[in-house]
Amino acid sequence: MTAAPSLRDRPLAEALCACARWFAERGLCPATGxxxxxxxxxxxxxxxxxxxxxxxxxxxxxLLPVALDGTVLGQGRASAETGLHLALYRRDAAIGAVLHVHSIANTLLSRLSEPSELVFEGYEMQKAITGQSDHLGRLVLPVVDNNQDMDALAATVAGCMDTAAIAHGFLVRGHGIYAWGRDIAAARRHLEGWEFLLGCELTRRQLETHA
Structure with missing residues (x-):
């Protein structure tokens, strides 16, 4: 069991928990994922x-306080994927929150034909991603191979970070999506937007298959 966060951390902690519960209520965090x-x-x-x-x-x-070098500052065991979060924070000081969920759409689309990226064009929801001003642009979401070694996975992610930074996210094949933003609200908007786009794309492919 971890300790209650300090008074300084309380507003951030409450906001992060509310965000996590919102995604969990929509089935995006199954089996404690x-x-x-x-x-x-x-x-x-x-x-x-x-x-x-x-x-x-x-x-x-x-919630656990963890230093960017990986040192756990409280009592308890941090998520196994904490190292990947920390690698993102160390790489970009503008990242204020990182969110990771599992959905049927993001998991399946990362595996169908083993793509290295997913491309979205013509969707109004593309504007949910910071820097996207309209639906006409080409928005690319990188896909990286899964690895239980977080250091190795972080190194793989580093290779696609130029693209991932524009997308404010990436997919881990067969696993799920990571999305981030300057704060919790921005990260949540990006993740909501991506999940909507991924759901649309999966449904589009299903309809084309049965047409």
Missing amino acids: GNFSVRRDDSDSVLVTASGVDKGTLTPAQ
């Missing part, structure tokens, strides 16, 4: 979900 983090005010550490907790009932006491 998914992980969520937010950069603390000192910028040298984050709050991240503890390992194995139910995101549908997540409370601030189930």
